[in-house]
Amino acid sequence: MNINIPTPLRSFTGGQSTVSVPGATVAEALEALTGAYPELRQNLYSAEGKLRSFVNIYLNDDDVRYLPKKDATPVEESDELSIIPSIAGGCCCR
Amino acid sequence: MLKLTYSDYAALRAHGEETYPHECCGVLLGHAAPAGNTVCELVRAGNTRTDSAHDRYNIAPEELIRTQRQARKRGLDIVGFYHSHPDHPAQWSSTDFAEAHWVGCSYVITAVAEGKAAITNSFLLAGTNEEDKEFLDEPVEIVVNEVESEQEPQHERGIV
Numbered sequence: 001m002n003i004n005i006p007t008p009l010r011s012f013t014g015g016q017s018t019v020s021v022p023g024a025t026v027a028e029a030l031e032a033l034t035g036a037y038p039e040l041r042q043n044l045y046s047a048e049g050k051l052r053s054f055v056n057i058y059l060n061d062d063d064v065r066y067l068p069k070k071d072a073t074p075v076e077e078s079d080e081l082s083i084i085p086s087i088a089g090g091c092c093c094r
Numbered sequence: 095m096l097k098l099t100y101s102d103y104a105a106l107r108a109h110g111e112e113t114y115p116h117e118c119c120g121v122l123l124g125h126a127a128p129a130g131n132t133v134c135e136l137v138r139a140g141n142t143r144t145d146s147a148h149d150r151y152n153i154a155p156e157e158l159i160r161t162q163r164q165a166r167k168r169g170l171d172i173v174g175f176y177h178s179h180p181d182h183p184a185q186w187s188s189t190d191f192a193e194a195h196w197v198g199c200s201y202v203i204t205a206v207a208e209g210k211a212a213i214t215n216s217f218l219l220a221g222t223n224e225e226d227k228e229f230l231d232e233p234v235e236i237v238v239n240e241v242e243s244e245q246e247p248q249h250e251r252g253i254v
Binding site for chain 2 (some may be wrong): 006042043058084087
């Protein structure tokens with residue numbers, strides 16, 4: 001399946017905007033991705049191995065966090081995973 | 095250096111005036127290069143922070159996915175984002191910095207004072223990861239569109 005790599009992470013994938021990886025589930029696909037590009041791991045996961053809070057993983061149009069099986073959701077070759085860091089901010093501190 | 099056309103520059107400032115006193119936000123599509131980001135298209139986004147839209151913004155990931163998908167079909171990338179600061183300076187805040195994760199992208203901020211767009215500045219999120227990221231002042235080059243070449247820009251250009 002293909003994983004779409006956002007602009008800020010492409011320096012870790014040799015500039016590739018899409019990476020094709022094997023895997024039967026979302027977790028397996030992500031594991032294959034970070035196996036092929038180890039430097040991605042620290043950008044996607046905390047030291048405890050949890051997905052960083054600002055990193056969103058979408059399976060096609062669905063947020064993986066809200067899928068019933070989460071990252072154990074089965075995937076097919078035609079599916080598309082997207083890594084999307086969050087976009088937020090605001091004009092002042094509180 | 096961030097390059098964008100005068101029409102896009104005017105459009106993002108107008109967006110901030112339209113949403114005042116709330117923050118506007120949007121995505122900058124174009125091409126990234128070592129010399130800087132060039133904007134080819136501006137995409138307005140909805141601010142999902144309806145609970146505190148006067149001083150916070152958030153773009154739904156679903157909207158980003160759609161925007162990114164459409165951009166790729168046209169050979170464009172996400173090269174930056176813009177938002178407004180209603181009645182606050184066009185300077186990044188600690189919240190802006192904490193929530194900035196797109197290293198290599200330009201973050202354009204327009205101050206909107208009493209409903210009128212004032213200064214527009216751009217900041218490049220430099221670094222390689224969360225630990226070493228930093229906002230750098232980024233000069234903005236406004237390219238006058240050919241069809242507008244006979245018109246002089248009417249807004250004060252934001253200078254960083």
